[in-house]
Amino acid sequence: MSSKPLLIRGGHLVDPRNQRDEVVDVFLSDGKVKEIGKALHPGTGVEVYDATGKIVTPGLIDMHVHLREPGQEEKETIATGTAAAAMGGFTAVACMPNTEPALDNVSQIQFVLMKARSEGHVRVYPVGAITKAQEGKELTEIGAMFRAGCVALSDDGHPVSNSNLFRRALEYAHTFGIPVIDHCEDADLFKGGVMNEGELSSRLGLKGIPRQAEYIVVARNIALCELTQAHIHLTHLSTRESIALVREAKKRGLPITADTCPHYFTLTEDAVSGYNTLAKMNPPLRMESDRLAIIEGLLDGTLDTIASDHAPHTFAQKSREFSVAPFGIIGLETTVGLLFTEMIQKNGMSITAAIRSLTEAPAKALNLPGGHLSVGALADVTVIDPKLRWDVKDFVSKSRNSPFVGRSLTGKATLTIVDGHVVMRDGHLIKNSQVN
């Protein structure tokens, strides 16, 4: 289905890759950006969206989500997860391979892409497993998965302990120019832990996860990046030491990129008090000094991207005893609000830098076609109302495991356009027959 021409009029275009930061009209036609300029008059029969007072950006990209399909459809599906993405202003998501079974071969990658095409609301870029069944033993057929459409590799959720195997994965993936995304965690130090290790875990009698479990592996990965010169992306960093290590590695020019999640710049381990399972995630919420270091890392560009680590779980699963409840929170529908409220309004992040972390940076990290609005580029566009105040309450995700329920945020996506089609407008999903 070809898209109808659409004029986004009078918005404030923020396109970091093209260094655009001005009030200008954007005209979309045939799934492409047709024209950008002041007071465009594209002719009759063109739908017009008045974006006055709003920010127009390249379609936002979340490079770390869990769509749970196949295998855990009671938590989320490709349909509901991409609906949540559209609602949150995202035009593309990269989905992690820790499904059941894992996305560790061509047919699984094809399944995700096929489902996304028929049921998805936004673009879906599958991330393939590094090792078969994410067992950390044997490499997957990386080249074949790449050809089938996998954009990166990761054993997220079950990180590869074997440094030699991980080295070979980095080198082999480099053959195809795709990055390896690592969830940095030392399995033995982590073992059995359920929250940040420290005074609070001592008081609550919960097994702690020492911060070292993360940054030992960050240090290893930097060393392996040095050895292989292959692109590695370190995901959802949570400690100040990790940020310092990445900052130093980047200074040396290593091909490293990194992200963090909105909860790490918004919350600390205090949120766990009272055994709040909605504050249970992995890596765990850390200390105030970590939160501040993460904000610093975003401000100085050490952290390239922001990803939600959207991890849906059912209400019943999160209503269990703290140690038994699963790790993870949903995030697709709160990322923009938290980014604007916490980073831009409270910590002075520039709108350009904030938008870069959700557009240019993830597109670059994963070699994706989107992330900018040059003439001729994909017509993936997000419009954000930076002044819209809203309360986190309802979700279109199948799950609602968010620690932010009840919080007031300022800043929300009001229009999401994928391939020239409006898929979300003012909080309402609009289903098109085909997206990708």
Add this chain to the structure above:
Amino acid sequence: MSFKHKHLLGLENLSTEDIDTVLRTATPFKTLFTRSIKKVPTLRGKTVAQLFYEPSTRTRTSFELAAARLSADSLSLSVDSSSVKKGESLIDTALNLEAMKVDFMVVRHPVSGAPELLSKSVQAHVINAGDGNHEHPTQGLLDLFTIQEKKNKIQDLNVAIIGDILHSRVARSNIWGLTKMGANVRLCGPATLIPKEMRTAFGKSVQVTYDMKEALDGADVAYVLRLQLERQQEHLFPSLREYHEFYGLDMRKLAWAKKDCVVMHPGPMNRGVEIASPVADGPQSLILDQVTNGIAVRMAVMYLLAGGKA
């Protein structure tokens, strides 16, 4: 003076006055035990449900007797702890009990925080009878009662808590209770069993030493914790023999403490591991007094939670 709490989840959220109220209330209940009829009608018509997700003899019997001596009816549910992992919901079980109109739920659970989770979804009074590595508040209270009974005070006493602090809910409740009552707390054991944050995690400062001589020097109370023998497999100490050599309380080490130092243990003991039999059975031991006092303190707790006046 009234007791404002609906549940007893831990000593962390009790004030010094609250603790004092419990201890004072327990005294008259204890005098009851020397009478031929050891029962008062205080909680007649109330029902106490014991929900035990972990095996326990002492605590469970103690609560049962406490309920009986207050004339309450009690029922007991043992739940195989393996079912916790199988996905049976604690809340569902509790809601079923609630539907049967029980007034108290006494909960023992292997997972820290389980009683708190329960307290958020039921109307009954929830009493934590030990949750994971978190707290065991009635044990803490009965220990305080026992110390006060013997020493006539708690303030300024030197109390050495010895052993597996890391995994001990008894240690945590005692640290809260003792520091709130003004005692000086010293923790002693190998560094693997004492999280380094313990010094500061409880607000008031707690001393940590890895040397038994230092811990016992000038001690009024030596509180020995049970060592779970399977901890050896987790690389926390190399052998029971070595553990006993360095941290087992025997007569030789006890001599480092004050002459009138009392010895306590929450039971069940591993004789010859954390405590030597001559110490456990010796004149300084209060281990059986702790058991007797447990009933009086649990009666006081149920009485106060039900709205009784101190």
